[in-house]
Amino acid sequence: MNPLRICFVSSEVAPFAKTGGLADVSSALPGFLAGAGHDVRVFMPMYGSINHDRADMKPVHGLTDIAVDMGGRQVTCSVHETVTAPGGAPLYLLDCPEYYHREALYGSDPDEHQRFAMLCRATLESCQRLQWGPDIIHCNDWHAALIPLYLRTLYAWDQLFNDTRTVLTIHNIAYQGVFSSGITHDLGMAGHENMFHREDFAAGQVNFLKTGILYADAITTVSETYAREIQTPEYGMGMEAALKGRGGSVIGILNGVDYSIWSPENDSDIPRQYSADGLDGKRVNRDQLLSELGLSPDPVGPVLGVISRLASQKGFDLMFGVLPEILAGNDVRLVVLGSGAESYESYFATLQLEFPGKVCFYRGFNAGLAHRIEAGSDVFLMPSRFEPCGLNQMYSMRYGTVPVVRKTGGLADTVKMWNPEDGSGTGFVFDHFSADGFRWALQAALNSFKDTEGWRRLMKNGMEQNYSWNSQGRHYLNLYTRLLSGRPVR
Ligand code: ADP
Numbered sequence: 001m002n003p004l005r006i007c008f009v010s011s012e013v014a015p016f017a018k019t020g021g022l023a024d025v026s027s028a029l030p031g032f033l034a035g036a037g038h039d040v041r042v043f044m045p046m047y048g049s050i051n052h053d054r055a056d057m058k059p060v061h062g063l064t065d066i067a068v069d070m071g072g073r074q075v076t077c078s079v080h081e082t083v084t085a086p087g088g089a090p091l092y093l094l095d096c097p098e099y100y101h102r103e104a105l106y107g108s109d110p111d112e113h114q115r116f117a118m119l120c121r122a123t124l125e126s127c128q129r130l131q132w133g134p135d136i137i138h139c140n141d142w143h144a145a146l147i148p149l150y151l152r153t154l155y156a157w158d159q160l161f162n163d164t165r166t167v168l169t170i171h172n173i174a175y176q177g178v179f180s181s182g183i184t185h186d187l188g189m190a191g192h193e194n195m196f197h198r199e200d201f202a203a204g205q206v207n208f209l210k211t212g213i214l215y216a217d218a219i220t221t222v223s224e225t226y227a228r229e230i231q232t233p234e235y236g237m238g239m240e241a242a243l244k245g246r247g248g249s250v251i252g253i254l255n256g257v258d259y260s261i262w263s264p265e266n267d268s269d270i271p272r273q274y275s276a277d278g279l280d281g282k283r284v285n286r287d288q289l290l291s292e293l294g295l296s297p298d299p300v301g302p303v304l305g306v307i308s309r310l311a312s313q314k315g316f317d318l319m320f321g322v323l324p325e326i327l328a329g330n331d332v333r334l335v336v337l338g339s340g341a342e343s344y345e346s347y348f349a350t351l352q353l354e355f356p357g358k359v360c361f362y363r364g365f366n367a368g369l370a371h372r373i374e375a376g377s378d379v380f381l382m383p384s385r386f387e388p389c390g391l392n393q394m395y396s397m398r399y400g401t402v403p404v405v406r407k408t409g410g411l412a413d414t415v416k417m418w419n420p421e422d423g424s425g426t427g428f429v430f431d432h433f434s435a436d437g438f439r440w441a442l443q444a445a446l447n448s449f450k451d452t453e454g455w456r457r458l459m460k461n462g463m464e465q466n467y468s469w470n471s472q473g474r475h476y477l478n479l480y481t482r483l484l485s486g487r488p489v490r
Contacts, residue, residue, distance in 0.1 A: 001274075001477070001481065003038050003039055004038045004039070004135045004136060004137060004480055004481075004484075005020035005038075005097070005132065005133065005134045005136070005479075006030075006033055006038055006039065006040045006041070006134060006135065006137075006480070007040075007043065007045070007091070007123065007127060007132075007136070007137045007138065007148065008026065008029070008030045008033075008040055008042045008138045008140075009042075009043045009044075009119065009120070009123050009135035009137065009138065009139050009140060009143075009144035010022060010026035010042065010043075010044050010104065010140040010141070010143070010169065011045065011106075011116065011119065011140070011141065011143035011144070011224035011301070012026060012105060013026040013027050013042060013044045013084060013158045014026070014027040015027070015085075015367070016044065016047075016050050016091070016093070016261070017044065017047050017049065017050060017105055017342075018105070018170075018365075019105055019309065019365075020256065020309055021171065021389065021390070021391040022140060022141060022172075023448065024220075024255075024391055025140075025171070025255050025256075025260065025391075026042065026044070026084075026140060027084045027085060027088065027258070027471060028256060028257075028258035028261075028461070028469050029193050029256070029469060029472075029476065030042045030084055030088065030089035030471040031084055031085055031087070031088040031258070031469070032042060032256070032470065032473035033089065033476070033477070034088060034089035034090075034122040034390070035087070036473070036477065038081065040089040041090050041091075041092055041120075041132070041190065042084055042089050042090065042091045042338055043092045043094065043119070043123040044091065044092075044094070044119070044433065045093070045094050045095060045096070045099070045100040045115070045118075045119055046080060046093035046095040046096070047101070047102070047105060047108065048095055048097070048100060048102065049073060049101045051104075052080075054082065056079055056083070057080050057081070057083050057093070058080065058082070059078065059079070059080055059081075059442045060079045060080065060081045060092065060126075060130075061127050062080060062135045063079035063092075063126050063129055063130070064078040064465065065077075065078060065401065066078065066079070066122055066125045066126065068121045068122060068125065068188075069188055069453075070114050070117070070118070070186050070188075070482055071185045071186035072113075072119045072185070072186075073378075075098060075099070075114075075118065076096070077094050077096040077118060077122045078091050078094075078095045078096075078097055079094055079122075079126055080092075080093045080230055081092065081093070081249055082259045083210070087220065088270045091182070094118070094119065094122045094123075094126075096118055096122070099111070099114065099115040099118055100115065100402075101155070101315065104297070111186075112179075113179045113183050113186060113187065113208075114186050116142070116143040116144070116146075116177065116208070117146060117186065117187050117188075117409055119144060119293070120139075120144055120145075120146045120147045120150055121150065121154075122143075122190070123137075123147065124147065124150060124151070124155055124250045126154075126162075126418045127138045127160065127161075128158060128160060131158040131160065133161060133162075133164065134161075134164050135163065135164065135165065135480070135484055136164070136165055136166070136167060136480045136484070137164055137165075137166045137167070138166075138167045138476075139166060139168045139169070139212060140168075140169050140171060141169070141170065141171050141172065141175060141209070142175060142176050142177030142207075142208040142209040142212070143177065143208070143210045144168075144212075144244045145168055145177065145209050145211060145212025145213075145216075146187065146208055146211060146212070147166060147212075148166040148168065148212055148214075148215035148216045148217070149152060149189075149195055149211050149212075149214075149215050150188075150471060151166065152163065152195070152215060153189065154188055154189075163484075164217075164294055165480075165483040165484055166215070166216045166217045166220075166444075167216060167217065167218045167476075167479065167480070167483070168212040168216035168219050168220070169219075169220045169221065170209070170213075170215065170217070170219065170221040170222075170230070170250075170305065170388070171222055171388055171389075172223075172313075172388050172411075173209070173221075173230050173235070173236065173237050173239055173388070174237055174290060174386075175209075175384045175418035176207050176209040176210065176237070176238075176239070177207065177208030177209055178205055178206065178207045178208075179205070179206050179207075179208075180204060180206070181193075181196070181200075181201050181204050181205055181399045182208050183206060184186070184196070184206065184306065185224065187206075193214075195211075196211060197210050197211065197214060197242070198401075201271075207382075209239070210239060210242050211260060212238065213242045213243060213246065214242065214245075217483055217489075218249075218251065218389055218469060218483055219243070219246060219249070219250050219251070220250070220251045220252070221251075221252055221253075221388060222252070222253065222254065222255050222388045222389035222410060222424065223251060223253075223255075223388060223389045223409050223410035223412075223413045223414075224254065224390065224409065224413055225252070225408070225409050225412045225413050226252060226386075226387075226389065226409040226410060227250045227251060227390045227409070228252070229386070229409060229468030230250065230447070231243050231244055231250065232410070235260065235386055236312065239365070239372045241413055245453055248300035249489060249490055250308050250489075251479065251489060252415070253322065253391040253472060253475045253476060253479075254389060254410060254413055254467065254472055255391060255394075255410070255467075255472060256467050256468055256469035256470075256471070256473060257394050257395065257398065257467045257468060258469060259360070259398065259468055262371075262374075262394075262395045262398060263398055263401050264281070264282070264285075264374075264375055264398065264400070265476035267371055267375065269367075269371035269372060270285055270371055270375040270376075270480075271285055271288045271369045271372070272284040272288075273373075274375075274400075275463075276400070276459075276463040276464065277461050279400060279456065279459065282375065282376075282399075282400055285302055285349075285372065285375035285376040286376045286377070286378070286453030287305065287376075288305065288372070288374025289335065289372050289375070289377070290333060290376070292372065293335060293359065293360040293362070294357075294360065295333050295335070295359075296357040296358065297362055299330045299331045299332055299333050300331040300380045301330045301332035301446055301449060302332055302333075302377075302446065302449045303332070303333045303334075303376060303377045303378050304332060304334045304335070304373070304377060304378070304379045304380075304381055305335050305336075305371045305373045305376070305377030305378070305379065305380050305396075305401060306334075306335070306336040306337065306338065306380070306381050306382075307337045307338060307373055307374070307380075307392055308338045308340075308382075308392070309338060309339075309340050309343060310338045310339055310340030310341050310345055310348075310450060311340050311344075312341065312385060312462045313381035313384060313385055313386055313432070314382070314383075314384050314385070314389070315382070315384045315385050315406060315438070316344045316347070317383060317385075318382070318383045318433070318435050318437075318438040319347075319381070319438070320347065320435070320436070322356075322435055322438055322439045322442065323351060324351065324354065324444075325439075326439075326442060326446070327351070327358055327359065328355075328388060328415075330356070330446060332446070333354075333358055333359070333360075334351070334358065334360070334387065335359075335362075335373055335376075335377060336359075336360070336362065337362070337364075337366060337369055337370060338346045338362075338372055339363050339364050339365065341387065342374050345361075345363055346362075346434045348361035349361055349363070351352055354470050366448060367433065368434060370403075372396075373394055374395050374399040375395050375399050375401075375402055377396075378401060378402065378449065379401065379403075379442075379445050379449070380392065380393065380396035380401045380402065380403045380404065381403075381404050381442070381448060382396075382403055382406075382411060383403045383406045383430070383433075383441075384402065384405070384406050384407075384408060384409070384411060385407075385408070385433055385438075386408050386409055387406075387408050387409040387410055387411045387462075388409050388410060388457050389409065389410030390405075390409065390410045390411050390414070393405055393410075393411055393414055393415055393427070394414055394465070394467050396462070397414075397415075397426055397427070397462030397463065398461050398462070398463060399463075400460070401459075401462075401463060402418075402426075402428070402445060402455075402458055402459065402462060403415050403426070403428070403444065403462075404427060404428045404430075404438075404441045404442050404445050404465050405425040405427060405428070405430075405441075406429070406430055406431070406433060406437070407429050407431045407436075408433075409429065411429075413427075414426075414465070414467070415427040416429070417429045418444075418448060420448065420451065420454050420457050422479065423454070423457045424461070425458065425461060426458070426461045426462040426465060427458075428432075428442070428444050428445045428448075429441065
């Protein structure tokens with residue numbers, strides 16, 4: 001296969017900036033593609049939280065003071081280059097302090113639309129200055145979703161992009177980038193208003209993600225089940241008609257896992273490495289996790305782990321009544337790492353007060369602790385309302401930490417119900433989004449935990465799963481080549 005020029009555009013890339021799974025994917029997938037010999041360049045904002053003085057960060061020749069018109073005002077941006085990871089893909093950081101030096105990656109400031117229009121425009125301007133014509137521009141989520149529109153309008157004159165094809169990957173359809181229709185001037189789209197979704201525009205809205213759905217050459221999302229779900233009113237969040245309008249050709253490609261980072265055999269963030277053949281090490285991680293977090297040692301029952309954005313998507317409402325019941329009736333521990341909605345933060349803070357020594361709520365983001373929770377827990381809770389792919393359940397399986405999940409999206413595609421009769425399955429799966437469903441699955445996990453031999457089998461089943469980017473990345477390459485050769489994408 002001839003090497004492809006792939007421009008990968010994302011609002012977050014691990015370890016530089018991360019709020020969730022998008023960052024992990026935006027680091028690992030380009031890394032796989034670069035490793036397969038392709039000319040991949042990743043573009044992302046240079047947020048204020050990124051260390052600007054890294055020794056390996058260099059200004060890119062020719063990419064300084066790129067001026068982008070934002071509603072009649074010139075805003076400039078310069079590009080610094082590093083790599084996503086040692087041996088990874090080149091990473092181009094767009095330095096524009098006016099937009100990117102904010103408290104958080106995302107916000108609700110009045111210029112939020114400009115911040116990500118800048119990501120799209122500065123990426124295209126950089127390609128032009130470098131005279132680097134991508135075969136594929138891979139846009140991720142709403143933040144990069146205006147690129148296909150820009151290619152058809154502001155940049156349509158430039159032959160550099162004549163053969164460029166675009167892919168839009170939807171990592172989470174709940175985040176769409178919806179703004180008032182008064183922003184078209186800022187976007188440089190005055191005079192092109194007819195290109196936006198007509199009914200939305202008439203209703204006073206511009207929706208970045210929907211615009212991408214209208215104009216990208218191919219649309220993917222991050223699991224097969226989610227690809228089906230988002231074409232229904234229940235999960236489509238208002239996008240189902242636009243997706244169907246694309247001939248229903250939404251392709252589901254499950255995310256991969258970067259096992260060089262997420263594997264207990266070589267994880268340098270955990271106290272003791274271990275593998276499926278030497279599970280004793282897991283016990284050490286469990287003891288140390290409880291001690292690190294000040295919890296009482298040696299519970300008879302399992303250590304339950306949660307690592308998550310505290311958002312309603314993740315199904316915390318189901319835990320409200322169930323967890324106090326389980327904690328009161330069993331010798332278990334609960335470790336929660338996350339931050340987000342106030343209602344969930346205060347729920348877990350209260351739970352910690354009610355069950356001293358049994359519950360630890362660590363409010364915040366802590367990458368190292370996330371690894372230690374994966375390694376030190378016995379059971380991982382992920383009863384999501386919806387879950388495009390979910391990485392934590394895949395990480396958990398690799399660490400022998402048995403997931404309790406709801407059957408939706410990527411969770412449905414990756415976790416199979418444990419069957420003690422024939423020793424098959426990798427976790428505990430419930431169907432209906434209800435507290436009863438969650439209670440049933442968690443109780444089944446607690447019961448199964450008592451069967452030491454069976455539990456070992458269950459852990460090993462999970463540890464043997466392989467979701468590496470070597471297999472998942474090939475699906476993207478296949479899609480790119482189909483697009484470039486004009487073949488149907490499915
Ligand atoms: P989502 O992308 O919806 O947030 P995923 O399961 O796909 O969910 O990915 C979540 C990623 O973010 C995982 O790598 C997880 O370890 C990480 N993560 C989430 N919350 C935290 C946190 N508070 N501290 C550290 N890592 C976190």
